[in-house]
Amino acid sequence: xxxxxxxxRHLVMGMTNKKSLKCEQHLGHNAMYWYKQSAKKxxxxxxxxxxxxxxxxxxxxxxxxxxxxxxxHLFLHLHTLQPEDSAxxxxxxxxxxxxxSSETQYFGPGTRLLVL
Amino acid sequence: AQTVTQSQPEMSVQEAETVTLxxxxxxxxxxxxxxxxxxxxxxxMILVIRQEAYKQQNATENRFSVNFQKAAKSFSLKxxxxxxxxxxxxxxxxxxxxxxxxxxxxxxxxxxTVHP
Numbered sequence: 001x002x003x004x005x006x007x008x009r010h011l012v013m014g015m016t017n018k019k020s021l022k023c024e025q026h027l028g029h030n031a032m033y034w035y036k037q038s039a040k041k042x043x044x045x046x047x048x049x050x051x052x053x054x055x056x057x058x059x060x061x062x063x064x065x066x067x068x069x070x071x072x073h074l075f076l077h078l079h080t081l082q083p084e085d086s087a088x089x090x091x092x093x094x095x096x097x098x099x100x101s102s103e104t105q106y107f108g109p110g111t112r113l114l115v116l
Numbered sequence: 117a118q119t120v121t122q123s124q125p126e127m128s129v130q131e132a133e134t135v136t137l138x139x140x141x142x143x144x145x146x147x148x149x150x151x152x153x154x155x156x157x158x159x160x161m162i163l164v165i166r167q168e169a170y171k172q173q174n175a176t177e178n179r180f181s182v183n184f185q186k187a188a189k190s191f192s193l194k195x196x197x198x199x200x201x202x203x204x205x206x207x208x209x210x211x212x213x214x215x216x217x218x219x220x221x222x223x224x225x226x227x228x229t230v231h232p
Contacts (some may be wrong), residue, residue: 031217042120043207043222050217090161096217102149103218107161 002026004108006091012114015081021111023074023091031096032074033105034066037088049074050096081115088112118143120210122223129198130231136183137193137226139208148212150184150191151220156204164206167191198230 004025013019025032034046048056049068063085065077074091092105119142129135141150152164167175167184174182179199183192195202205225213219 040224042224043220045219045221048217048219050215055215055217056219088159092161094218102211102213104151104163104166105218105220106163107153109158109160 004091004093004106006089006108006111008111009109010112010114012116013078013081014116015083017081018077018079020078021076021089021091021113023076023108025072025074025091025093025106025108027093027095027106029093029095029106030071031094032068032071033092033094034074034076035090035092037090037110039087043090047076078113081113083115086113086115118145118210118212118221120208120221120223122206122208122226124226125224126227126229128229128231129195131198131200133198134194134196135198135228137195137206137208137228139191139193139223141189141191141208141210143189143210143212145212145214147214148210149218150182151209151211152180152182152191152193153207153209153222154202154204155207155225156201161207165193195228200230200232202228203230204228 007022031050036044046060047066067075088110090110091108094103094105148169150167155161165177179196208223209220
């Protein structure tokens with residue numbers, strides 16, 4: 001596997017279910033991101049982990065819980081979701097560097113989530 | 117807060133012709149980064165081109181080039197010799213966070229269709 005992979009690619013869940021999305025990066029990066037892509041809306045940054053520490057949480061509801069056990073893996077745990085949470089969830093990674101810099105983010109193919 | 121605006125929801129172009137996608141942004145930062153990402157129907161988001169605000173020279177990558185007008189806060193993407201594989205959603209993105217890991221703000225996207 002190369003680049004950024006995500007599993008599953010498609011997920012259907014009920015509002016009472018608990019599920020997890022998985023992201024893995026094979027690029028040696030040290031920062032990982034979760035984005036939400038809804039129809040007709042810009043991508044929304046949800047969480048950022050840099051050096052395995054959560055550094056950004058953009059007012060995301062607590063029914064979304066991220067986990068970053070190491071620099072290569074990122075999870076998004078889902079519980080008691082709402083239908084409006086149906087979206088494409090994208091994972092990305094980059095190489096964080098000191099100083100003012102913005103390294104390119106590399107994206108995975110996404111998980112298409114449908115909440116019934 | 118930074119905002120990114122793509123005023124063209126959809127565009128189309130004939131194969132081999134040139135097309136320009138528009139992007140404007142709003143920021144009070146002096147040092148920042150701009151990106152164009154492409155998301156084909158397969159959904160994997162990939163970087164097309166990036167521009168550092170402190171560089172006056174416009175970035176180019178093969179058939180892709182930008183027209184960066186810092187004073188006007190404009191960052192358009194020109195695609196020359198359009199190919200069928202250029203059909204995709206194109207996102208303009210901005211990072212003025214000054215963080216070591218980067219925080220992207222995306223525009224709404226422009227759907228580009230290349231016709232044979």
